Amino acid sequence: MISKSNNKSQLINTKIILTIVVIVGVLILLYDYKSAKKDFAGIIPRNESGGPKVNESLEVEFLNQNQEVTLEVSAKGLKEKDIEKAFSDAVKEIDKTYLGKNKSADRVSDNLNLRNTYANGLVEVEWNFDVYGYISAEGILDKEKIPEEGQLVTLTAIMYCQDREQIYSFCVVVVPKGMDTLEGQLNAIEKAVKNQDEKTMEDDNLILPTKVETMDIKWSRKMDYRGLQLIILGFVCVGALSIGKKRDAKKEKEKSIADMDMDYPMIVSELSILMGAGMSFRKALERIVLKYTNNVRAGKTEMRPGFEQMVITYRRMSDGLSEIQAIEELGIKCESKNYRKLSMLLSQNLRKGSKDLIDCLEKEQQNAFELRKQRAIRAGEEASTKLLIPMAGMLFIVIVILVVPAVLQINI
Template identity: 30%
Template sequence: MWKKRGKGWKVFFTRQQAVCVAAGIGLYAFMAIASGRNGGTISDGGGLKRAGPGQGEITYEIEVSGLDKEEEHRKVPVRIPVSERRYSEREATELFDRLENRLEKEILGENKSLAEIHSNLSLKSGLDDYGVKLRWESDNPELVDSLGNVHNERTKEQGEPAVLRARARVGRHEHTYEFHVTVYPPVMTPEEKAADEFLTWAGEEDLKQQTEDYLKLPSVYYGKKLNYYLPKDNSYRLFPVLGLFMAALLHIKKGMDKQNRAKKREQQLLFDYSEVVSKLVVYIGAGLTVRGAFERIAAGYEAGIKEGKREVRPAYEEMLKTVFQLESGVSEGRAFGEFGRRCGLQPYLKLCTLLEQSQKNGSRQLRQALELEMVSAFEQRKNLAKKLGEEAGTKLLLPLLFMLFVVMIMIVVPAFLSFY
């Protein structure tokens, strides 16, 4: 760190800062040495190392000097692709010989040996570490297919033979392996074996009784009495969980409905605020008192509700409650204050503050204050309408995207089907 001492500047490092600087210098030196070893000049005896067989092509970015006839020492960047190394004939033969025992072990899967196959085989499509590609064939695909699936449901107890051929290819070298396998029936527990035998017998009885309305099951089977039962339907156990889930959803829905009602009420209060203030300005300007203006506005709203010309609005409902309070003897200051608190929004609290101040200081400046508030209220209403319009446009995005997705499917699917 730099710090001023007297007339000059001196450098002061903490221990941690010194370690960081030393580490940066050390890493730079290490990378410079490594770069010198790995890069630098490629001598006449050097070259570009190929990737191993099956690992693909490598592209080297090198700089070559001497290509520019005017400036011999100028280095020209060149990208040289180097193909993978290929096996020689002798190397390929040795590789195929080594892989035979490995393939014989890897294709077994869960089986113990090729002479006793009970389950599916693991037939790989290649050995990436050697770059060898494999293609499998079977002389009895109904018993063992080329994917290694074993179909031994109806195989004889003494087993059935099959031959698997693997065509191995690496570069231009090819070799064919043959594996002789014997497939046996799947290993079953005594219960599974008895059930399989009974199922076979039931199938034979079904063929015999095809003209009957019902398949008659035997009461005695190999000297033993049989009883038949339909399995119980346990799907109804899910009902209590569904009930709890629905109860949780109803609780969440109740909370969301409450929030939506509160949000809708708030929006209606904000929309009606400018109208309420403008009516107060008109009635107070006509010579009515604040109480008289409230009573006149509430009476007009109540008459409109009775005639069915108006819908219920929260702002006017609160004004009706305020008028009822005034008629019951509550003071105007208290009634107006409770009106603002019930509405719970800042514009109404401001309005009630103006009305309460007019009760204390006189209503000389009330009309002018209300006119200024009316201008602000209409501006606020305009901004609210603009905001709601933007929200409505955002809500339409999802159905529009869904319609776009449907249209794309209608266009793309026939185009794809035309290729078949």
């Protein structure tokens, strides 16, 4: 029953996915056909000034031939006045941004902000220096080479816009970080350690300086928190194991109850048949337990939680408990609602001596088998739902394979 339900659900899901894929594929084909054959009139739009070139793959027919060619279309060009304006804007932007975090060109101790393009990408810039080694083309200072008295550096920006070229120069004075900043203090300490190291290279040990400039220095090794990390890891592992055990115990309990519910229809059916044949409840239970234990010993069946509860109930009766007490303990200690219902049904009818017990068991048997059928259908639906995730992933991959190449061919 479960297999048929699963197969039916998988077939429906497969049909839905195939339908969606076909619809998406047809829509993409129609869009591509319309874009390539109907809407194209030999006109390729250019990108705006400063934008990238457009690469377009086209089919060209000539002299009874049909060939595929790739054309490269330049961005829209600038007029003369626009080029002059672009150079002017680039110079203004350089003056406004090149200092970066520095406050003055006469005292540059932080990296400069030198970019390769300005004026919204219309002007490309190549940077040159009259003295190399202090500033890189990206504006990064080599702070170890900067002398204490500072260094004057002339920067030259060679600006290009289309086929035009223009030069713009300015000067800065690079200086080391001052002692009023944290970086300057650290630089002074590192320099003092370096000098001490160079002076005492022949000694067995390096004695670190205890005073640099006006700062008193106290050295210590960096604390290693491996022990704390191990303690935290231990607590995490214990917590994870505890949570895992609780989760496993809960799953085991749920599985045990589900297995007991699977056995319930067979137990009720055998009780109904045996008691309907004239046996007392005790004799019917003895017959069920004996048959089950013999099958388990012979290896014909595995141990089943529901029948094990019947074995426990029969042993309690054999140990001297009355039938009603043993049945009531079954309902109290068993966590399955079905067995509690059976316990209440049997105890009430045995206590009252009702003659309707057989009819009640038959009705309970029908209800139990109906519940089992519904449970099987629900299990099949759950299995089908779990299959939707990988199938949806496959659908997504198929759509990406179809859509991405189409999107890449669209020139925005």
